[in-house]
Amino acid sequence: MKVLTRALIKSHEENAVKSGIFSFKELMKTAGDTAFEVIKNNYNLKGKKIAVVCGSGNNGGDGFVISQNLKDNGFDVTVIIPLGEPKTETAKFYFNNLCGIKITENFEDNYDIIIDALFGIGLNRELGKEIICLIERINSANAVRISVDIPSGINCDNGKILGSCINADLTITFIALKPCFMLPPATDYCGNVTVADIGITPKDFVFETIEQPKPIKRKHNSHKGTYGTAVLFCGSYGMLGAAILSAKACLRSGVGIAKCVLCKGLYKPFTVSVPEAVCVPVRQTLNGSLSSNINIKKVTEKATAILFGPGMKNTKSTEKLLKKLILNTNIPLIIDADGINALSRNIELLKKANAPIILTPHPAEMARLCKKTTAEVESDRVNTAITFAKEYNCYLVLKGANTIVCTPDSEVFFNMNGNPGLATGGSGDVLAGIIVSKIAQGIPICEALKSAVYIHGDAADQKTKILGEEALLPSDIIEAL
Numbered sequence: 001m002k003v004l005t006r007a008l009i010k011s012h013e014e015n016a017v018k019s020g021i022f023s024f025k026e027l028m029k030t031a032g033d034t035a036f037e038v039i040k041n042n043y044n045l046k047g048k049k050i051a052v053v054c055g056s057g058n059n060g061g062d063g064f065v066i067s068q069n070l071k072d073n074g075f076d077v078t079v080i081i082p083l084g085e086p087k088t089e090t091a092k093f094y095f096n097n098l099c100g101i102k103i104t105e106n107f108e109d110n111y112d113i114i115i116d117a118l119f120g121i122g123l124n125r126e127l128g129k130e131i132i133c134l135i136e137r138i139n140s141a142n143a144v145r146i147s148v149d150i151p152s153g154i155n156c157d158n159g160k161i162l163g164s165c166i167n168a169d170l171t172i173t174f175i176a177l178k179p180c181f182m183l184p185p186a187t188d189y190c191g192n193v194t195v196a197d198i199g200i201t202p203k204d205f206v207f208e209t210i211e212q213p214k215p216i217k218r219k220h221n222s223h224k225g226t227y228g229t230a231v232l233f234c235g236s237y238g239m240l241g242a243a244i245l246s247a248k249a250c251l252r253s254g255v256g257i258a259k260c261v262l263c264k265g266l267y268k269p270f271t272v273s274v275p276e277a278v279c280v281p282v283r284q285t286l287n288g289s290l291s292s293n294i295n296i297k298k299v300t301e302k303a304t305a306i307l308f309g310p311g312m313k314n315t316k317s318t319e320k321l322l323k324k325l326i327l328n329t330n331i332p333l334i335i336d337a338d339g340i341n342a343l344s345r346n347i348e349l350l351k352k353a354n355a356p357i358i359l360t361p362h363p364a365e366m367a368r369l370c371k372k373t374t375a376e377v378e379s380d381r382v383n384t385a386i387t388f389a390k391e392y393n394c395y396l397v398l399k400g401a402n403t404i405v406c407t408p409d410s411e412v413f414f415n416m417n418g419n420p421g422l423a424t425g426g427s428g429d430v431l432a433g434i435i436v437s438k439i440a441q442g443i444p445i446c447e448a449l450k451s452a453v454y455i456h457g458d459a460a461d462q463k464t465k466i467l468g469e470e471a472l473l474p475s476d477i478i479e480a481l
Contacts, residue, residue, distance in 0.1 A: 001195065002205035003414065004176040006121045006156045012175055016200050024090045027198065028058065032065020032094070034196040035148055035172045039066070039115070042170060043144060045075045048112040053138065054095075055118040055152070056083040061091030062148050063117025064098055071101050078102045078111075082118075082134055107134055113144045116166045118152035121178060127153055127163035135164045147171045150180055151189050158380070159183030170194065176202040177209065182402040182414040184378050207382070207412045210405065212458070213451040216443075227256035228304035228440035232433070233321070233339075235262040235311045237288020240269060242311025242337065242429045245474050247274045249433030250307075252481040253455070255440050261299050263290055289313040292320035296328050305332045305440035309339025310429040318342045326353050332439050334358045336432040337365075344368040350392040356445055357394040360432055366398055386410045397435070397449055399428060403457075405449045413450055418457030421464050421472030430474045431456045434481070455481065 004012070016022050022030070039045070052067045054060035060081070070077040079101050086092050116138070118131075127135070135153055138145065145168050150156055153165025159180040168191040173181070180186040181193050219226070230250050235243030243262055250258045251274070258277045262270060263284035271279055280299050283291040289312060300306060308325060312318050319342040325333060326349050333355050335343055340361050343349065347369060350357055359369070363381075367374045370388060377384050381398060385406040389396045398404040401420075405413040434456055438448035459480035464472055 001209045002176050002202040003179055003207040004202055004205050008204055009121060009175055012200050025093060028061045028090050029065055030198045031174050032062045034198055036066045036069035038172050038194055038196055039146060050075055050077045050113045051080055051111040052115040053080045053118055056087045058088050058091055059117050059120030059149060060086050061094050064094040066115060067101055068098060080107050081105055107137060109141050111143050114138055116147040116152050120149045121156035124155055132164040135166055139167045145169050149173050150178060154180050154186045156180050159186035161185055165189050172196050174198050175200050183381060187401055207414060210413050210415045210450045210454050213454055224256035227254060228442060229257040229259060229302050230255045230436045230440035231300050231303040231306045232260045233308045234260060235266050236313040239311030240266050243270060244273045245426050245429040246310040246433035247277045248478050249430040250437040251276050252478050253434045253437035255437040285317050289315050289317055290321060292317045296324050300329060303331055305436050307334045307432055307436035309336040310432055312338045314338040314341040323349060330355045332356045334436050336360045340365045350394055359394055360397040362399045382412060395445055395449060403453050405453060407446055415453045415457055418460050419464050419469055421469035422460050426474030430477050
């Protein structure tokens, strides 16, 4: 799905009116009518006390239309106007046409359903104390909360909370998704998001969401060489599990051959755990990590993609080995985990790469790469990803809620599936294994990254239905692949 900023939504609405498709009154009526249908189809409204909290702008106008629909269909509804009567002409029209509905400026705490139509996508200022107090009362009420367009108190374009915001169970938005639905901290307050069709088709857009990948049909006349060779530099003493998870995920994702370069001391337990993988046991350092004295050309022979980092330890040896790889390979190189930590000490190496580079950081690792704080990265995820990927000519998978895939050409894709069960050690190792597998099979890099991220999240969602979020393990995700 396409993601539109506030400015693009406004221009789409204005263009629809200019072209004669709608008037602004018709657009507001359609939005309110459509939102009412979504609410009616999602909740049992019979016998429920419903409050529609309306602001003084056009979002409030949507709320007035919803309110009249509720009244006309026999439901108990009260309109609350804490900011007074509406100020825009279109909203005034629907306010003046309210019929048989109680209207008050005071919010009470005895509602079963609260519909939030206070502020729409235009809000970009800090809220005053009185409105913050009202929002906190709404959030503390024992009621279902439904927001119209976006939860009030959120900045549409960057996801920031402007003092406080409605904690919605359902958000009904119009035309297209907005950036705030994918960005922290707003993403935690939007609940289930439904995009309501009001007759305007998005054309221009800034970002896209990742859709379910189409399955690739395998040729009957094929063999293991047909599906590529992934070489994984992984594992160290104390972190063999990362190597096992990456290798298993790689194999489960369809690669022809998974070749794992790992310390000699790990060879036996690794082979027992992943007998399907080809092992290249090599010298190890005194601290149990891979030696940098490896013949890169020999161990990567016939490789179609390389993964470097899961469970390798952040040592000088890791840093030296990564440098050799970056300078001496011409096939796609995925750098993950301690590979990223080692790279952060010599980031300019990326500018000397002869192969496509894919980085898969979580926010703290991204902060090390950018020399920022984790909070700074999280407060500006999109621009951080775009700026970095462009400067270092790399692909970026910035992990977290709604993982971002960013290309060197500044294309941005949000992943919308997955759940908090993924917030456990080892989940990233599984994702890295899926990514190297997809790229090794010859899928174009951007498509491979989108496919891997989606499959990883979807597998977690499927398993969570059975196990719950708290019990989910990375090995469960591999099982679901």
